[in-house]
Amino acid sequence: MATTPLTQAELSELTAGLDRLARNLWWSWDQDAQELFQELSPRGWQNLYHNAVAVLRELSPYELRVRLQEPGFAGRVRKVLADFDQYLQTKTTWAAANAPALVGQPVAYFSAEFAFHETLPIAAGGLGALAGDHAKSASDLGLPFVGISLFYQEGYFQQGFNHENWQTEYYTQLHPQNLPLEPVLTGAGVPLVGSVRLQGAVVYFHAWRVNVGRVPVYLLDTNRPENEPHHRDLTLRVYGGDSTTRILQEIVLGVGGVRLLRALGYRPGNFHMNEGHAAFLTLELIREKMAAGMPFAEAGLRTKQECLFTTHTPVEAGHDRFSSDLMRYAAGKFAEGLKLGHEDVMNLGRVRTGDLSEPFCMTVLGLRFSRAANGVSELHGQVSRDMWRELYHTTDASEVPIGHITNGVHLVGWMKGTMRRVWRRKFQEQFPNRMDHDFVTDANTPEFWKKLADPSVISDAEVWSLRYKLRRELIEFARRRLLLQGRTFSQGDFITFDSFLNPDALTIGFARRFATYKRAPLIFDRFEEVVRLIRDTKRPIQFVFAGKAHPRDDMGKAFIQKVIHLSKFSELKGHLIFLENYDIHVARQMVAGCDIWLNNPRRPLEASGTSGMKTTTHGCLNLSILDGWWREGFDGKNGFGIGPDSHPDDVNEQDRVDSENLYRALTEQVIPLFFQRDADGIPREWIQRIRHAWVTLAAQYSTWRMVQEYTQKYYLRP
Numbered sequence: 001m002a003t004t005p006l007t008q009a010e011l012s013e014l015t016a017g018l019d020r021l022a023r024n025l026w027w028s029w030d031q032d033a034q035e036l037f038q039e040l041s042p043r044g045w046q047n048l049y050h051n052a053v054a055v056l057r058e059l060s061p062y063e064l065r066v067r068l069q070e071p072g073f074a075g076r077v078r079k080v081l082a083d084f085d086q087y088l089q090t091k092t093t094w095a096a097a098n099a100p101a102l103v104g105q106p107v108a109y110f111s112a113e114f115a116f117h118e119t120l121p122i123a124a125g126g127l128g129a130l131a132g133d134h135a136k137s138a139s140d141l142g143l144p145f146v147g148i149s150l151f152y153q154e155g156y157f158q159q160g161f162n163h164e165n166w167q168t169e170y171y172t173q174l175h176p177q178n179l180p181l182e183p184v185l186t187g188a189g190v191p192l193v194g195s196v197r198l199q200g201a202v203v204y205f206h207a208w209r210v211n212v213g214r215v216p217v218y219l220l221d222t223n224r225p226e227n228e229p230h231h232r233d234l235t236l237r238v239y240g241g242d243s244t245t246r247i248l249q250e251i252v253l254g255v256g257g258v259r260l261l262r263a264l265g266y267r268p269g270n271f272h273m274n275e276g277h278a279a280f281l282t283l284e285l286i287r288e289k290m291a292a293g294m295p296f297a298e299a300g301l302r303t304k305q306e307c308l309f310t311t312h313t314p315v316e317a318g319h320d321r322f323s324s325d326l327m328r329y330a331a332g333k334f335a336e337g338l339k340l341g342h343e344d345v346m347n348l349g350r351v352r353t354g355d356l357s358e359p360f361c362m363t364v365l366g367l368r369f370s371r372a373a374n375g376v377s378e379l380h381g382q383v384s385r386d387m388w389r390e391l392y393h394t395t396d397a398s399e400v401p402i403g404h405i406t407n408g409v410h411l412v413g414w415m416k417g418t419m420r421r422v423w424r425r426k427f428q429e430q431f432p433n434r435m436d437h438d439f440v441t442d443a444n445t446p447e448f449w450k451k452l453a454d455p456s457v458i459s460d461a462e463v464w465s466l467r468y469k470l471r472r473e474l475i476e477f478a479r480r481r482l483l484l485q486g487r488t489f490s491q492g493d494f495i496t497f498d499s500f501l502n503p504d505a506l507t508i509g510f511a512r513r514f515a516t517y518k519r520a521p522l523i524f525d526r527f528e529e530v531v532r533l534i535r536d537t538k539r540p541i542q543f544v545f546a547g548k549a550h551p552r553d554d555m556g557k558a559f560i561q562k563v564i565h566l567s568k569f570s571e572l573k574g575h576l577i578f579l580e581n582y583d584i585h586v587a588r589q590m591v592a593g594c595d596i597w598l599n600n601p602r603r604p605l606e607a608s609g610t611s612g613m614k615t616t617t618h619g620c621l622n623l624s625i626l627d628g629w630w631r632e633g634f635d636g637k638n639g640f641g642i643g644p645d646s647h648p649d650d651v652n653e654q655d656r657v658d659s660e661n662l663y664r665a666l667t668e669q670v671i672p673l674f675f676q677r678d679a680d681g682i683p684r685e686w687i688q689r690i691r692h693a694w695v696t697l698a699a700q701y702s703t704w705r706m707v708q709e710y711t712q713k714y715y716l717r718p
């Protein structure tokens, strides 16, 4: 059948459409859209790290027009563009029905990091992943929402290693023209420029807009010609530099962020601080009111009505504290607008007001000027109430007004293509009255999982073959990565690496920041026993590790070094691998391909944890200490728990007990169940656990549920 060639007008419409599509991160959670870009340049897609904007720039306008003439291709582009427009324009969202009061008064969500996609590495870890997923779900739900963060031109560090396998850091430049970023312009078409007072100087910033589906996220950037060089570099790196850089970044984020929103005409109904980094926004809101003639006390009370605070960690280092001198030096000029003396400003960030020895704490400032605050799991809520009793002048933790909302993940965004194709097909078959594009919303509902997890919809044999497929994909991904990262290896390594990892083995994954409380090498405390386990050829197991340590965290780097040494020089070689440069892309491969997701933090320091939630839809089961979300999610049958719902006070004792409990759970439950096969070679009870995890965990630990909870509990001010 001959097809009529497209007209020039049609071609122009489609190329403009593709360009528009590439500049909205919606494509990063729409599979059909990704496949268009991938098909336009399969190698570019891989080498440019799945960057739609960069792939389009690779093609000449002529090539693109010719490619669009391929039979069927233009039709698929039209279908994706129609889905995209329908997504952007639909009026029947959850928020339209459930939160109409927020129209015209959006939630302004401030976060020092946002993880959206691997090509925009402006996050250090879980906090950023959560913020990115929060924004994506706010978009899916149709919530009036605007995000604020910084544009870090060098992003978060890339992980390298020296010859001693000690982590080194290097940075690569991000190029806005190659990213889904648009400069924020004035009506006259020139960059919109704002300023803040820092160290007595005026520091200017402009901003970049990231389109995250329906919601904008603005990234402030001080790299402007008017600024002194050291101020131009202020927003260069995520948590870069020393505490001076940190405080200055936080002033730009909090104060500059509010000013940018005002310049753009926003009148947010809620200012939501994602962790203490953004807490200076409260001082700007107070200053604004004082500039309009309100006295400080009243301005403070009014500001408190507008603000919300989410705390994310009980770990001391997670709470920024600045000395009096640093505050005076960095923020003195800004604070003049508050008409307060220096000690009065300091007291806003002190638990014990008047205690001159106490530094200024950003969390304290945020809590002080928030009408509501929350931790990120039930246990973390309890721990936070206990931690902040003194700030609320009570010894009774139950009187501390900090609640909790347990974290979630943007389910569909984390789903690997292989699995998403399966779930989409089943969805179309099982819910014939729903549209294909409803998948993105419906996959977050308990009904979806209840129906699709049934053996009549997906048989044990199908689940098991999918598990094999996903494990195979991870192994091949890992072998390729090992080859690329194997700087000190030789030619024969092609063969060596292809013998690494066994497609039949129970594959245990561990990947997250190598913060010491997460105790990455805990399992290897029982090295001899683990060696015995990996030598069991009838019941083989293997480990895949990944993660970055903070540049100044030598303990974390020592943990990584230990894991790498074991992987290269011990009996575990070939059965334990370390994947370098952990990021969202590596995370997605691992949460899909592993059978077990291991988490062994020192309780109760894992406030929530989210990586384990990304595994569920892929049929990977959690094996975790009962901390954070898993303490709530685990019901005895949807994965595996390590130890009881309590912990010894002494940390050495805790490490010993946890290592023992971990080993016991692994050898007494996990390994036997995985290798308990019936006549067809299928581990029926294991698969039963996977089904039960789908039903009990997937919808519950989504940001779809989480953002609804924030809306109903907090944003709507009940």
Ligand SMILES: *Cc1c(COP(=O)(O)O)cnc(C)c1O
Pocket (backbone or CB within 6 Å): 124, 125, 126, 127, 129, 511, 512, 513, 582, 583, 584, 587, 608, 609, 610, 611, 612, 614
């Ligand atoms: C999800 C995610 C995290 C968070 O992992 P936790 O186990 O919750 O600490 C960190 N980094 C990346 C890249 C992630 O995708």
